[in-house]
Amino acid sequence: MRRNRLILGGMLAAAAGWKTWLLARGAFPFNADEAIVALMGRHILAGARPTFFYGQAYMGSLDAYLVAAGFALFGTAVWVVRLVQTLLYLGILLSTYAIGARILRSERLGLLAVGLLVFPVVNLTLYTTVSLGGYGEALLIGNLLIWMGLILVERLKEQSERLDTRDTALGAAWGLTAGLGVWANGLSLVYAAPVGLAILIFSLRARVGWARRGLLWGALVVGGLLGAAPFWGYGMANGWQSLVGELLGSAVAVEGGSWLVRSFNHLVRLILLGGTATLGFRPPWEVRWLLLPLMPAIFIFWACVLGYGFKQAQGKNPQAWVWRVLAGVGLTLAAGFIFTSFGIDPSGRYFAPFSILLALAGGGLLDWLYQRRRGWALAVLAVVLAYQWGGTLDCALRKPPALTTQFDLQTVIEDGYQDDLIAFLEEKGETRGYSTYWVSYSLAFLSEERLIFIPRLPYHHDMRYTTRDDRYAPYQEWVEESETIAYITASNPNLDVWLRGGFEGLGVEWREEEIGPYRVFYALSRAVRPAEVGLGETRGAVEPE
Numbered sequence: 137m138r139r140n141r142l143i144l145g146g147m148l149a150a151a152a153g154w155k156t157w158l159l160a161r162g163a164f165p166f167n168a169d170e171a172i173v174a175l176m177g178r179h180i181l182a183g184a185r186p187t188f189f190y191g192q193a194y195m196g197s198l199d200a201y202l203v204a205a206g207f208a209l210f211g212t213a214v215w216v217v218r219l220v221q222t223l224l225y226l227g228i229l230l231s232t233y234a235i236g237a238r239i240l241r242s243e244r245l246g247l248l249a250v251g252l253l254v255f256p257v258v259n260l261t262l263y264t265t266v267s268l269g270g271y272g273e274a275l276l277i278g279n280l281l282i283w284m285g286l287i288l289v290e291r292l293k294e295q296s297e298r299l300d301t302r303d304t305a306l307g308a309a310w311g312l313t314a315g316l317g318v319w320a321n322g323l324s325l326v327y328a329a330p331v332g333l334a335i336l337i338f339s340l341r342a343r344v345g346w347a348r349r350g351l352l353w354g355a356l357v358v359g360g361l362l363g364a365a366p367f368w369g370y371g372m373a374n375g376w377q378s379l380v381g382e383l384l385g386s387a388v389a390v391e392g393g394s395w396l397v398r399s400f401n402h403l404v405r406l407i408l409l410g411g412t413a414t415l416g417f418r419p420p421w422e423v424r425w426l427l428l429p430l431m432p433a434i435f436i437f438w439a440c441v442l443g444y445g446f447k448q449a450q451g452k453n454p455q456a457w458v459w460r461v462l463a464g465v466g467l468t469l470a471a472g473f474i475f476t477s478f479g480i481d482p483s484g485r486y487f488a489p490f491s492i493l494l495a496l497a498g499g500g501l502l503d504w505l506y507q508r509r510r511g512w513a514l515a516v517l518a519v520v521l522a523y524q525w526g527g528t529l530d531c532a533l534r535k536p537p538a539l540t541t542q543f544d545l546q547t548v549i550e551d552g553y554q555d556d557l558i559a560f561l562e563e564k565g566e567t568r569g570y571s572t573y574w575v576s577y578s579l580a581f582l583s584e585e586r587l588i589f590i591p592r593l594p595y596h597h598d599m600r601y602t603t604r605d606d607r608y609a610p611y612q613e614w615v616e617e618s619e620t621i622a623y624i625t626a627s628n629p630n631l632d633v634w635l636r637g638g639f640e641g642l643g644v645e646w647r648e649e650e651i652g653p654y655r656v657f658y659a660l661s662r663a664v665r666p667a668e669v670g671l672g673e674t675r676g677a678v679e680p681e
Contacts, residue, residue, distance in 0.1 A: 140243050144233055144250065148226055151254045154525075155222050155265055159215065163532035163539045164266050165551040166214050168591075170541075171577035172607060173267045174217050177203035178581070181212075187370045189269040191607030194382035196319040196366060199270045212584075217267050224272035225264040229253055231279035232492060239286045239458055240496070242503055249499030251517055253491070255525040257416030258426070259484045260491040262539050270321035271485050277317040278327035278489060282465070284310045285331035286458060292338040299348040308355040310335070315363020322383050326472055326489060330464030332356075334457070385477030402479025406470060409482035414491060416524050419531045420484025421543040426527035434523050437516065438494065444504070445497035466493050483543045547574050547595050549626045553652030558583050560651055561622070566658045568618035570666055573605040575626050575654070580611070589624055590615050592672035597630050603673065621664060623657040638669025 158164065172190050177200050179186070189195040199220075206216040229250050236246025253260070263271050288306050292299075314332065317324025335356070339349055361368065371379045391398050413420040415438055417431055425431065449459035469489055473479045478486060498520075506513035532539055537548040557579070561567065567587050571579070572595035579587050590611050594601035606612065615621075625631045632655055639646055645661040666672030 137243075140247060143247055144230075147247070147250050147254050148229060151229060152222060152226060154255055155218075155225070155261075158261070158265070158528075158532055158539070159218055161532060162535075162551065164218065164262075165536070165538055165540055165548070166554075166578055166582075167540070167542060167549075168574050168577040169268050170214075170217060170266055171581045173200050173203055173269050174212070174214065174581045175577060175585075175608070176200035177207050177217070178212050178585075180204035181207055187366050191604060192382060193370070193374075193379050195269045195321055197269075198273055198316070198320040199267055202273075203267070214582075218265055221265050221267050221272050224276055227276045228264065228272070228279060228492065231276060231283055232495060235279060235283050235286075236496060236499055239283065239290075240455060240500065242500075244506065245496075245499045245503040247499075248502040248506070248513075248517065249495045252495040252498050252502075252520060255521050255528065256491060257414070257524050258418075258528045258531050258539065259413045259416070259420045260488055261528050262420065262541060263485045263488050265539075266541055268485060268541060271323065271488060274317060274321035274323040275488055275492060277313055277320065277324045278465070279492065280313050281310065281317065281324070281327045281331050282462070284313065285335055286461060289334050289338045289457075289461075292335070292342045299342070299344050299352055304351055304355045307335075307352045308359040311356040311359025311361075312363040313359075315360040315365070315367075318360075318364045319367040323486065323489070326469040327465055329468050330461055333464070334461050391477070391480055398479070399474050402474045405479060405482040406473050410473070410484075410487045410490075413482075413484045414487045414494070416527050419527075419539075420482075420487075421537065421540055422545065426530055427523055430519070430523045430526075434520060437520060438498070441494060441498045441501050444501040448497075448500065462493055462496060466490060483541070485541075542574070544596075546597055546628075549574055550653045553654060554578065554582050557624075557651050557654050557656070558587060560649060560656065561587050561658075564622075564658055566620065566622035566656070568615045568620060569622035569624065570615070570672075571624040572626060572628075572631075575624055576611075577607070579624075588614050589622070592666040593623070593625065593631060594671070595626070595628065595631075597628060599630065599634070601671070601673070616665075619663050621660055625655045625657075627653045634671070635669060638671075639664065642668060 176184075176186055176190060176197060180197075180201060181204050186197045186200065188197055189200075202220050202224075203217050206220045207213075210216045210219070232253065233243075233246035233250050236249050237243040240246070255261075256264070264275070284306060288303065288310060291303050291306070310331075314324070314328040317328060339352055342349070367379070391401075393401075409423075412418045412423075415434065416426065417434075418424055418426060445459060445463065449456050449463055453459075466489075469486070473486055502513045502517055505516065528539075536550050537545060538551070540548055542548050562583075569589045570592045571589040572593045573591040574595055576589050576591040579589060588611050591605040591607075623635055625635070635657055639657070639660070642664060644664055645659075646657050647659040649656045649658065
């Protein structure tokens with residue numbers, strides 16, 4: 137036991153050290169999605185109480201409250217946002233070990249599963265380091281739902297006569313966690329649904345009275361309602377249509393064609409894009425093969441892992457029911473991607489749970505091999521880790537884009553020029569104006585909200601734009617009240633030409649300054665609003681974020 141704890145502690149330290157090194161290298165550009173979380177954290181410290189991610193109604197503000205706690209302890213800085221995510225990832229590793237040791241009955245399996253996640257694939261490294269508003273929380277909550285839920289199922293299988301207060305308390309804790317997950321990030325539903333179904337089935341099979349069974353069900357429901365209280369409160373205050381619609385993907389429901397055609401396209405994306413990102417064969421933002429010579433061996437390993445998991449879920453294996461529940465989580469995630477509008481977005485964040493499930497099955501296969509050929513098992517683990525480490529390092533050293541959450545590379549802005557931009561704007565007294573989504577919010581946070589440039593400009597080269605980019609109403613009021621206006625673009629020559637033509641047509645004089653990838657249109661002879669030059673309104677198709 138002591139040796140296992142030392143090994144586990146060493147792996148946690150290695151995982152934290154790897155993330156720290158990547159962060160120190162500047163491998164994760166700070167962009168608008170993460171800046172919104174950081175701004176929400178700052179606003180929470182100032183007394184704001186947001187329920188959801190700004191401009192959305194399907195991803196709760198739990199992450200922002202955790203970031204606010206970090207800000208209260210260490211100050212408002214970007215590294216604090218990443219510290220919160222790193223701590224969440226260590227919790228994911230600990231809970232993965234707990235599932236292996238307690239639910240799958242093998243401490244070595246748990247250690248080997250964690251070992252596969254010490255240097256994770258690019259996709260998991262990215263979405264457990266950069267905050268997008270709740271994906272790290274969803275993974276941790278999901279692991280806790282598996283751990284607590286299957287302990288409860290075990291107790292239901294063992295209790296032949298009655299359920300005691302410990303079972304009811306565990307059911308209430310599970311329901312509370314599931315409800316919290318519904319509010320924090322709808323991705324947690326892919327865990328809650330199959331695990332909750334297992335609890336229901338085994339509670340019906342247990343030979344207990346209906347009163348005890350009803351008490352357990354009541355604890356589950358009450359816990360769920362309490363955990364999701366912010367979700368229900370928002371719905372009752374603001375209506376349910378947009379809330380439920382966004383939870384089911386209405387924000388990205390822009391596809392044409394029949395439901396069957398859309399679902400088939402989602403299936404193709406899941407296999408070709410989701411599968412390759414999940415296994416670490418490519419970064420989630422582009423199709424570029426990583427460490428190609430090693431890919432066949434890694435593919436064979438994960439194919440064997442899937443075969444092992446399938447075999448464990450079959451026959452009279454006493455733990456078969458556990459493997460079926462874990463498979464149910466994966467199938468639920470796949471079905472949610474294929475059959476809902478979220479399938480249009482193969483950015484990688486929705487595939488992160490697959491990595492945890494594969495690590496558990498991979499830990500099982502390596503545990504089986506370890507019992508027969510210890511050296512072979514450790515060699516296979518080393519090769520897989522080397523592949524995952526090497527693929528992530530390859531991406532981290534390619535700047536730009538480095539490790540980015542922006543899968544449309546048109547939106548990637550070369551990092552390292554924000555301080556120069558802030559200094560220039562403050563020197564010229566240009567503190568209000570208009571820009572694109574990928575500039576506005578990071579600029580607001582890094583300048584401590586001294587510089588407010590709301591996103592009313594398109595960032596796509598074909599000039600597509602959606603008003604959903606403009607997330608925070610108070611900023612709109614500050615800019616509209618200002619009579620001194622500037623415009624900021626970033627690596628978009630088409631937008632630069634459009635603005636110049638618009639200003640000339642209005643007879644407005646201006647000056648320009650290029651700062652790295654940024655171009656500032658400033659010293660305008662009068663305040664020009666985007667509508668005057670034909671910008672700031674939805675045009676073209678709305679792409680998923």
